[in-house]
Amino acid sequence: MATGIWVLGNQLSQQQAAIQSCSHQENTPVIFIESLQHIQKRPYHKQKLVLIWSAMRHFAEELRQQGYAVTYEVSHDFITPLKAWVKANNISEIRIMEPPDRGFLDIIAELPCKVTVIANNHFLWQKTEFQEWAKGRKSLLMEYFYREGRQKFNILMEGKKPIGGEWNYDKENRQPPKGKLNPPPPKHFEADDITLEVIEVVNNLEIPTYGSLTSFNWGVNRTQALEVLEYFICTNLTEFGTYQDAMVTGEETMWHSLISPYLNIGLLHPLEVIQAAETAYQQEKIPLNSVEGFIRQILGWREYMHGLYHYVEASYFQENYFEHTHPLPEFFWTGETNMNCLHQTFKQIHNTGYAHHIQRLMILSNFSLIAGFSPQEVENWFHGAFIDGYDWVMQTNVIGMGLFADGGILASKPYASSANYINKMSDYCKNCAYNHKEKIGEKACPFNFFYWNFLHRHRNKLMKQGRMSFILKNLDKMSAEELESIQQQVDNWYH
CATH class of the missing domain: 1.25.40.80 (Serine Threonine Protein Phosphatase 5, Tetratricopeptide repeat)
Known part of the structure; x- marks a missing residue:
């Protein structure tokens, strides 16, 4: 009877806990699996799939060179090759380092051997x-x-x-x-x-x-x-x-x-x-x-x-404090929008799978928040589109930090802003079809009318956030007519 190691695609280290738990003996069975079923949960970025699968194959070869008995499977699912591997290698125990994402191990509940989950050592805090x-x-x-x-x-x-x-x-x-x-x-x-x-x-x-x-x-x-x-x-x-x-x-x-x-x-x-x-x-x-x-x-x-x-609770990903339900616009996938900041960011992500933290927070998440997009759709898009995206990364970052959909468990205020911030911190506004100074009219930047409409629409909830009081005083200076015009501008954008 043998102890085998299942190495997941986000655990590619010789120091990882499951490998370290087995004193290295010649021909210790190790398995890697590329599951096609697993990547059908959402449209993943091609760059991300190449990174993970290539890194897995490189690491498998590294272990093979060191004498491990490596099995590498490309399969529809995880369970079929795992069962075959257990039987072929007479495995009585599978050791796996705890995945960082919840629920992943549910897929192997029916395995015909002992499964030992070892604490993840790829983080500093347990x-x-x-x-x-x-x-x-x-x-x-x-x-x-x-x-x-x-x-x-x-x-x-x-x-x-x-x-x-x-x-x-x-x-x-x-x-x-x-x-x-x-x-x-x-x-x-x-x-x-x-x-x-x-x-x-x-x-x-x-x-x-x-x-x-x-x-x-x-x-x-x-x-x-x-x-x-x-x-x-x-x-x-x-x-x-x-x-x-x-x-x-x-x-x-x-x-x-x-x-x-x-x-x-x-x-x-x-x-x-x-x-x-x-x-x-x-x-x-x-x-x-x-x-x-x-x-x-x-x-x-x-x-x-x-x-x-x-x-947090396992249901955290369903949080929707502002009850936002608008679906993502098509430009999240095509990048085709006259808002230059969004266009530049989407084009970059489309080509590389990457954007830095302010592009993610103050352009993508900010616009999604003030425009009222479904937090679940936004988080799902982030997870698939970014080369570093996983459940544990994106749920708290997007649902909590970016969209304030958890009502303040994570952040002390919503990270919402008008075009002023983008104009200050970038050169995007210089070559945009819209005017970053205008709130109403044909040239008005959508970041502006969505921002003020967001503050107006959710005023009662925002008043509970102490850090929002100064901004809400600026809202009080707007006339009913101006707010009505902003609301009309928002309605026109959706339709």
Whole structure:
């Protein structure tokens, strides 16, 4: 009788818990499965499918070279090849590292052997540790969780105090893109034979997918993921903080790291990424605002999102605080819209599967919120369209942070804004068919009339959010006639 290991497509690390739990013996059975049924839940981006399947195949080959008895299956489902593998290898126990997404293991309930689920070690906080932190708190603000994480893992600390005297340098990290900026090009990789084979498979799928595959430039193994990390630390990190919120036409990645796809499938571990940035601060004198801002995205935001996802009720994804029900417009898939900010962002996602956090929050989510799109449709689109999207990432990020559909469990106020913010933080408005200053009329920017209509329509609920009081006072200055004209503008847009 043998113990076998099932490696999932987002657990591609030799240090992952299931592999580590078995003392490596020659011919230990390991199985990888590409399930076609699994990818039919939604139209996934072609770039995402290539990344995961190519990375899986590369990792399988890596384990095979080390003496593991690797089985690699392409199947309609998961259960059929698992049953055959169990029987062929006389397996009495399957070990699997706990998936980060809820409910995944329900599909293997009928397996004819013992299934041992081992705690996931691709995050710094275990689910139980987050629950212990959250228990009894009136507010689950990320900032307090982040500060505890800094102390817990001794990151950017001098004794019990933060280096530099401040926990958070956000005030230095929100600079608009003034003048001519020259961000470095992203690190690209040529597709090898394995990746080319996967590209051909994805291009010939007979199921709905999304996005373009005219080029594929992502890394697909740990060596390449480490190169992306090193490139970011050496080339991008210095300016990352200052311009992390800026958006510039034609500059798809700015100074962002592009490591989230690798973190989310196990090719990089969060602690090694955090420590690389901290070392750069200590040895290379990288500015503290950049290093702290980057570390906060991982030690703070990423860990917080994962912990919160497993802390809230399983029905969280159904939350709809504002009762928004409008379906997504066709331009979410085609990118064809006269709003230049949306057009530029959709075009970029269509080609690469990527957009940075402000494009996601203040353009896509912001517009979806104020226009009243169904939170479930928006979250489903985000999950399929983004190369780093999974349930644990997108449900809390989109339902909670982006759309405030949870009524304030995660965020202290809705991230809603008019075109003013986009004009300040980007150059998109300069080449747009609409005028970012106008609320009413043929040239009025939809961000403006949707924004004020959103505030007016949900005033009673928004009054309960303390941070909204100042903005609602501006709403009081509008006449009934102006609000009626804005409402008419909204109605015309839908029809």
